[in-house]
Amino acid sequence: KCLIEGYERGHDAxxxxxxxxxxxQDISSLSDAPGGDNLPYEVQRAQEINRLFxxxxxxxxxxxIFDLHNTTSNMGCTLILESSKDHFNLxxxxxxxxxxxxxxxxxxxxxxxxxxxxxxxxxxxxxVGLEVGPQPQGVLRSxxxxxxxxxxxxxxxxxxxxxxxxxxxxxxxxxxxVSERIDYPRDxxxxxxxxxxxxxxxxxxxxxxPGDPMFQTFDGKTIHYQGSGTVYPTFxxxxxxxxxxxxxxxxxxxxxxxxxxxxx
Amino acid sequence: KCLIEGYERGHDAxxxxxxxxxxxQDISSLSDAPGGDNLPYEVQRAQEINRLFxxxxxxxxxxxIFDLHNTTSNMGCTLILESSKDHFNLxxxxxxxxxxxxxxxxxxxxxxxxxxxxxxxxxxxxxVGLEVGPQPQGVLRSxxxxxxxxxxxxxxxxxxxxxxxxxxxxxxxxxxxVSERIDYPRDxxxxxxxxxxxxxxxxxxxxxxPGDPMFQTFDGKTIHYQGSGTVYPTFxxxxxxxxxxxxxxxxxxxxxxxxxxxxx
Ligand SMILES: [Zn+2]
Ligand SMILES: [Zn+2]
Numbered sequence: 001k002c003l004i005e006g007y008e009r010g011h012d013a014x015x016x017x018x019x020x021x022x023x024x025q026d027i028s029s030l031s032d033a034p035g036g037d038n039l040p041y042e043v044q045r046a047q048e049i050n051r052l053f054x055x056x057x058x059x060x061x062x063x064x065i066f067d068l069h070n071t072t073s074n075m076g077c078t079l080i081l082e083s084s085k086d087h088f089n090l091x092x093x094x095x096x097x098x099x100x101x102x103x104x105x106x107x108x109x110x111x112x113x114x115x116x117x118x119x120x121x122x123x124x125x126x127x128v129g130l131e132v133g134p135q136p137q138g139v140l141r142s143x144x145x146x147x148x149x150x151x152x153x154x155x156x157x158x159x160x161x162x163x164x165x166x167x168x169x170x171x172x173x174x175x176x177x178v179s180e181r182i183d184y185p186r187d188x189x190x191x192x193x194x195x196x197x198x199x200x201x202x203x204x205x206x207x208x209x210p211g212d213p214m215f216q217t218f219d220g221k222t223i224h225y226q227g228s229g230t231v232y233p234t235f236x237x238x239x240x241x242x243x244x245x246x247x248x249x250x251x252x253x254x255x256x257x258x259x260x261x262x263x264x
Numbered sequence: 265k266c267l268i269e270g271y272e273r274g275h276d277a278x279x280x281x282x283x284x285x286x287x288x289q290d291i292s293s294l295s296d297a298p299g300g301d302n303l304p305y306e307v308q309r310a311q312e313i314n315r316l317f318x319x320x321x322x323x324x325x326x327x328x329i330f331d332l333h334n335t336t337s338n339m340g341c342t343l344i345l346e347s348s349k350d351h352f353n354l355x356x357x358x359x360x361x362x363x364x365x366x367x368x369x370x371x372x373x374x375x376x377x378x379x380x381x382x383x384x385x386x387x388x389x390x391x392v393g394l395e396v397g398p399q400p401q402g403v404l405r406s407x408x409x410x411x412x413x414x415x416x417x418x419x420x421x422x423x424x425x426x427x428x429x430x431x432x433x434x435x436x437x438x439x440x441x442v443s444e445r446i447d448y449p450r451d452x453x454x455x456x457x458x459x460x461x462x463x464x465x466x467x468x469x470x471x472x473x474p475g476d477p478m479f480q481t482f483d484g485k486t487i488h489y490q491g492s493g494t495v496y497p498t499f500x501x502x503x504x505x506x507x508x509x510x511x512x513x514x515x516x517x518x519x520x521x522x523x524x525x526x527x528x
Contacts, residue, residue: 134400137402138506139503141501142461142480196405196406201406216406237403238403239400239401
């Protein structure tokens with residue numbers, strides 16, 4: 001069972017809209033909350049998703065959900081996984097990367113011991129996020145539309161081959177493992193006092209080294225990255241993340257091993 | 265008297281929000297409507313602007329209003345005028361263009377016998393729109409912020425020189441004179457069936473010739489421009505204009521003559 005969902009009202013909604021962000025919450029706890037029309041839209045929607053495509057963790061849950069997003073960040077085609085041990089999904093990533101070469105797509109691994117990042121798509125056994133950018137909110141760009149269509153086609157090809165009994169041998173997959181959320185610099189009242197530095201803007205996935213420019217204050221001062229080593233920023237200047245107090249996330253590049261898989 | 269206004273809730277608001285677009289209405293007629301809190305926000309705001317900075321057409325009206333916008337279109341720095349006979353504004357355009365060279369800014373002339381385009385800034389004697397892009401809604405980019413700051417600085421310098429009594433000799437100014445609004449192709453139910461063609465996307469101000477690709481349908485067909493001559497499209501794929509049924513506007517390039525001006 002496979003669901004393809006274009007989910008526009010969640011984390012990519014216009015940041016000025018008052019939204020409850022389902023992706024930041026634990027959906028299994030949401031599903032325990034009492035239902036009813038007076039719950040925020042996103043909570044109702046999350047309960048509905050869990051009822052229709054879950055329940056999460058149960059054998060009846062959907063096998064795969066593709067959760068289609070677009071972003072104002074210059075992330076290109078990004079596939080988002082939630083587990084470094086989901087060999088089915090890692091094999092799918094390897095298949096898609098090979099299929100679209102020489103074009104490229106990157107894999108963001110949202111697995112973190114502290115930053116809980118539980119998504120509505122995670123009711124499925126193999127949740128896959130697809131994030132393509134840059135595209136402003138409220139705009140449809142033909143290049144983004146086409147990129148998404150191509151990635152999804154290869155993903156569905158992979159599932160079909162798997163269902164036909166093809167064996168996928170062990171492989172390695174490069175992933176960008178989420179590390180830290182970086183907020184905008186703020187004054188004592190919580191007001192943002194700086195913008196993403198022009199040297200960092202649009203440079204998603206490019207190395208950010210200690211001492212590199214990171215923010216530029218409104219009066220023109222540069223704020224440098226003070227981390228201990230090289231990181232790879234992404235979701236840089238995503239519109240929907242101002243309200244989540246996130247200018248970008250840092251990641252570390254890792255190579256994961258995917259075991260062979262074959263339909264039982 | 266000069267007002268600088270960043271006006272985000274009007275034509276650049278998220279297109280999915282239900283808005284009344286003040287810019288499409290005649291503000292002097294709005295000001296005749298009865299006031300009160302049950303009027304839409306934008307109408308109330310327009311009445312307030314007319315009361316504070318007008319009344320439109322009166323000697324007490326503000327001299328200059330700068331109306332600061334940003335756009336999802338790849339328009340760069342665009343100054344928007346409403347009259348081909350406003351020699352003060354044309355001289356200002358000439359001054360700014362020379363001051364920022366070799367960087368460039370373009371002048372869009374929103375003067376049209378049929379397309380009424382009456383803006384809230386038009387309560388001033390010399391209304392100037394400033395439109396900078398591309399910038400997604402809900403995002404602040406340092407390059408856009410800086411470009412806007414530089415243009416505004418030169419505009420204020422010009423006003424200061426004028427107030428000090430400097431004479432500005434006759435000059436010519438290249439403008440892009442608005443010609444036609446082009447809607448997205450739609451089916452019988454009014455649903456959009458095509459996107460801006462990749463060859464046109466981001467090509468604001470570049471010539472569009474009869475036969476050039478203009479839209480791409482969702483099933484991959486190309487729709488070509490059928491006009492009778494070369495035009496210069498702008499506001500291509502602006503988020504806020506989907507609801508106004510406008511994919512882009514066409515303009516024609518003209519050279520205007522500005523008379524000498526000097527403070528009386
Ligand atoms: Zn997203
Ligand atoms: Zn605008």
